[in-house]
Amino acid sequence: MDLNNLEQQRVEKLERLRTAGMEPYPRRVQRTHTTQEARRAYEAAESTESTPPTITVAGRLVSIRVMGRVAFAHLEDESGKLQLFLRRNELGEDLYTLFKKAFDLGDFVEATGPLIRTRTGEISVQATSLRMLAKALTPLPIPKEYTDEAGNLTRYSAFSDTEERYRQRYADLAVNPEVRELFRTRSRTITALRAWLDTHGYLEVETPILQPIYGGAAARPFTTHHNQLKQDLYLRISFELYLKRLLVGMFERVYEIGRDFRNEGISYKHNPEFTQLEMYCAYTDLYGMMETVEQLLSSTAQAVLGTQHIPYQGHQLDLTPPWRRLSLRDVICEGAGIDYSDFPTADALRAEMRRCGYDAAEKATWGRLVDNLLSEVEPGLIQPTFIHDYPVEISPLAKQKADDPTHVERFEIFVGGMELGNAFTELNDPFEQERRFLQQGRASAAGDDEAQPMDEDYLRALKYGMPPNGGFGLGVDRLAMLFTDRHSIREVLLYPHLRAK
RNA sequence: GGGUCGUUAGCUCAGUCCGGCAGAGCAGGGGCCUUUUAAGCCCAGGGCCACAGGUUCGAAUCCUGUACGACCCA
Numbered sequence: 080m081d082l083n084n085l086e087q088q089r090v091e092k093l094e095r096l097r098t099a100g101m102e103p104y105p106r107r108v109q110r111t112h113t114t115q116e117a118r119r120a121y122e123a124a125e126s127t128e129s130t131p132p133t134i135t136v137a138g139r140l141v142s143i144r145v146m147g148r149v150a151f152a153h154l155e156d157e158s159g160k161l162q163l164f165l166r167r168n169e170l171g172e173d174l175y176t177l178f179k180k181a182f183d184l185g186d187f188v189e190a191t192g193p194l195i196r197t198r199t200g201e202i203s204v205q206a207t208s209l210r211m212l213a214k215a216l217t218p219l220p221i222p223k224e225y226t227d228e229a230g231n232l233t234r235y236s237a238f239s240d241t242e243e244r245y246r247q248r249y250a251d252l253a254v255n256p257e258v259r260e261l262f263r264t265r266s267r268t269i270t271a272l273r274a275w276l277d278t279h280g281y282l283e284v285e286t287p288i289l290q291p292i293y294g295g296a297a298a299r300p301f302t303t304h305h306n307q308l309k310q311d312l313y314l315r316i317s318f319e320l321y322l323k324r325l326l327v328g329m330f331e332r333v334y335e336i337g338r339d340f341r342n343e344g345i346s347y348k349h350n351p352e353f354t355q356l357e358m359y360c361a362y363t364d365l366y367g368m369m370e371t372v373e374q375l376l377s378s379t380a381q382a383v384l385g386t387q388h389i390p391y392q393g394h395q396l397d398l399t400p401p402w403r404r405l406s407l408r409d410v411i412c413e414g415a416g417i418d419y420s421d422f423p424t425a426d427a428l429r430a431e432m433r434r435c436g437y438d439a440a441e442k443a444t445w446g447r448l449v450d451n452l453l454s455e456v457e458p459g460l461i462q463p464t465f466i467h468d469y470p471v472e473i474s475p476l477a478k479q480k481a482d483d484p485t486h487v488e489r490f491e492i493f494v495g496g497m498e499l500g501n502a503f504t505e506l507n508d509p510f511e512q513e514r515r516f517l518q519q520g521r522a523s524a525a526g527d528d529e530a531q532p533m534d535e536d537y538l539r540a541l542k543y544g545m546p547p548n549g550g551f552g553l554g555v556d557r558l559a560m561l562f563t564d565r566h567s568i569r570e571v572l573l574y575p576h577l578r579a580k
Numbered sequence: 581g582g583g584u585c586g587u588u589a590g591c592u593c594a595g596u597c598c599g600g601c602a603g604a605g606c607a608g609g610g611g612c613c614u615u616u617u618a619a620g621c622c623c624a625g626g627g628c629c630a631c632a633g634g635u636u637c638g639a640a641u642c643c644u645g646u647a648c649g650a651c652c653c654a
Contacts (some may be wrong), residue, residue, distance in 0.1 A: 084626065085590055085608055146620090147613035166614065184607075198615045218607060220591040223618040235618060236592035236606055241592095242649045254591095344581090347651090438654065454654095567650095580648060 082216070089216045089447070092181040096211055099177050100300055103214040108189060110137040111160045115158035121194040121202045131194040136204060136450035139252055139253070141185050141221050144181055151203075154190060157259075162203035163190050169207050169485035178209055185253075203401050245575050262381060265440060265571055269336060271382040272356055272555070275375050281332040281358060286321035287296040288338070294537070295319030297473065297529040298341040301351075317552065318357045319476065323505060324540045326361050334358035336555065347567045348497055351576050354555040361546040364504040365488040368549035369465055372492060372500065373400035376463075376558070383562055391564050394461050402463040407453065410466055414456035419449050436480055441525045447471035460493035472522070475531055477503035477516040495561050502551040509541035 082090065096103045112120060112134040124131040127223035138156035148167040153160045167175040169192070182188065192207040220238035227233070237255065238244065244251040244258075252259050273283065291310065293300040295317030304311050318335045325333050339355045360371065377387050377398045387398040412418045416435060425445040432439040432448060437455060439448055449470050461467070467490040471479055477487035488504035506512050516533040523530035559571040569575035 083590070086650085088608065142617070144616050144619055146616060149614040149616080151616045151619085153617080162617080164615075168614080175630090197617095199617080201615095201617080203615095218590045221607085222591080223606065233618080238591065240587095242587090245649095271633045342604090344654095578648065 085218050086216045089183060089214065089218075092183070093214055093216075095181045096177070096214065099121060099173065099181070101177065101181075101211055103211050105210070105212065108137055108212060109135050109191070110189065111135045113158040114138060114154065114156050114161035117161055117194060117204065118159070118202050121196075129276045133191065133193045133207075134204065135189060135191040137189045138187065139215075139219075140182060140184055140188055142223075143182070143184060148175075150178065151197075153422060154188065154204075154441065162197070162201050163209075164195065164197055164203040165209070166205070168404075169205060170209060171324050174209060182209075182211070183218070185217075185219035185220050186211060187213040187215070201491060214374060214559055219250060219254055220402075224487050236408050242577070245569060245577055246580075248573055261563045261565070261571065262573060264563050267383045268379060268559055268562055269354075271379045272375065272553075273336065273379050274382070275360070276334050276358060279332070281334045281360075284322070284325060284330075284335055285337070286315075286335060288340075290315050290321075292532055292534050292536075294531045294534050295476065296339075296341075297531065298343060299528055301340050301342050316341050318355065319550065319552070320534055320537045322357055323545060323548070323550065326359055326545050327540045327545045331361040331546075332359070345576065347569075348485070348557060348560075350556065350568050350572055353568070353572075356553040356555050357550065358552075359505070359548055359550040361548045363549045364547065365467070365490060365502060365549055368502045368551050369402075369404070369490065370400070371549075372502065372553075373402055373463075374553055376553075379558075380562065390559060391561055392566055394495065396462060396465055396561065398494075402465055404465045404467060404490075406468045407466050407470075408468065410456055410460075410464075411449070411452045414459055415452045417452060419452065434521055444522060444525070444527060446470045447527070449473065456495040457493060459500060461496055463492060463494045465490045471515075472518065474503065475519050476506055476512075478506045478508075479511075497557050497560075498554070498556050500551055500553040500560075502549060505545070505548050505550050507541060507545040507547060509538055512541055513538055 093103050094308070114136055117134050117136055120134065121131045136154055136156070138154040140152055141155045141160065142153040144151045150165040150167065152163040154163055165175065165178060170178065189210045189212050190204050190206045190208070192205045195203055195205045197203050221236040222237040225233045225235070226481065238251060289303070289312040291312060293313040293316050296319070299314040300313040300316050303314065304310070305312055316339055318337065322333055322335060334357060336356045338352050338353065340352050342351065343349060345351065360368070363371070377400055380387050380398045389396045408418065408420060415437070417431055419428055422431050422487070423445070424519060425443065425448060428445055428448045429439040429443070432452065437452070439451065443451065443509055450473055453466070468480065468486045469477070469489040471487050474487040474489045477489040480486045480488055489499050490502050492500045506515065516531070516538070519530040520533060523532070554572055556568050562569060563571060565571055
């Protein structure tokens, strides 16, 4: 094991503990109270003027102040911090010296004693015994903190190197309580989404992550291989085709929350694996889904944050329904200055985009170019907005509009300048679906590496009949970004993908 | 993929323009200190200056390349 000089010193303290008869990694813990329970127990005793209890707390040492024959320390557990008041006369000379010589910041310890208030009024354990629970060898970058009279907390030299925080998330979580809180918020968000769906008749299901044919989204997959079957498999890029098969099987409302994998670029809003919620509801359509999504997300905000007005990157987002609805054509017209319906071929649209100063790849299809224009407009879509009516060629699983077969019944929602989700009136006509797959095949042959492959089994399912339905997919990480006011998806992923060093 | 910036002690950072002994605070070590809370005071330590190469009498510093990251753009 590679040890630096600080770690070497702590290894010597391990021996010092053992020599003194104290096991540095004992098996049992005697905790009677969390630090929060201890404070409450003291306050309860105080209010009834009874004797405060003697308790045992356990946690990490996060501050130590030795004053000679008396010392103060703070012990932190998940519920908070509690001061330890250590006196040589109470602990005995041997144990007190052991504390001074062999206990460090970051160590997990257990302290027993009566609860008291110190002269400055802070509730503390006056330790009569002290035990090591787990010796820390590497010094944790625990910041010093200062709270002024107004209650403002200042932290000095907090562990803040972005790369190291992600590579050593355990250290980040251990020393940055706000990071722990952020992941609690993320967890509560997923719990609230699930609770809403469960109470609205949706059945939670699990579908394959390893798929012989990928589909349901425009993305390049990760490929893997099953050795015994001698078969290539793909990590799913969406759950869509498997969930919709379940509607053929007579489930009317299904959802799945899980991981999708897309072999694409990494950015502040993209990670190669990310958490997706997909839900499908029989006997509704795009417009029903708009109302469902408004309810789902505004209720989730209310449940998690207690409000539907949320601060995000300097904006005040208002999730109160109903949300603005704009057609894709109108939003691009307004935001990018191009009415794409005036340029119905890829060549014409490409020329116009270049004339207006936008990049337009030579091999991009007309639909892909429209999608590029939408990306130009996206950062300006701050308040919740449904953008609807997408070109059919970039939406191979959505049903066409009755009055305009070049467009489909599809929306994407944008909040805080990000795409948050995507929904269709799902295509359930097997012949039309087959035509769409064939068109995707031609796009693939023409060089579109995000085109979706033919899925014969999905067509077979459609031939049995799939009820009319609406479906919606939500980027859960991005919702967590909104709810925690973080600019980067990496801040809301416990272990974001990083290059190997 | 492109541009800009960054990488120095366990942590947070100076030092880089303008080349000349490797610095500070915190943390750690040795002392003093029986109610502190960024405790205080005294003393002594701690470095592959990301990596590789080049220029130079001399490189943390200038040049080239590489790795990793941050931000912006695509």
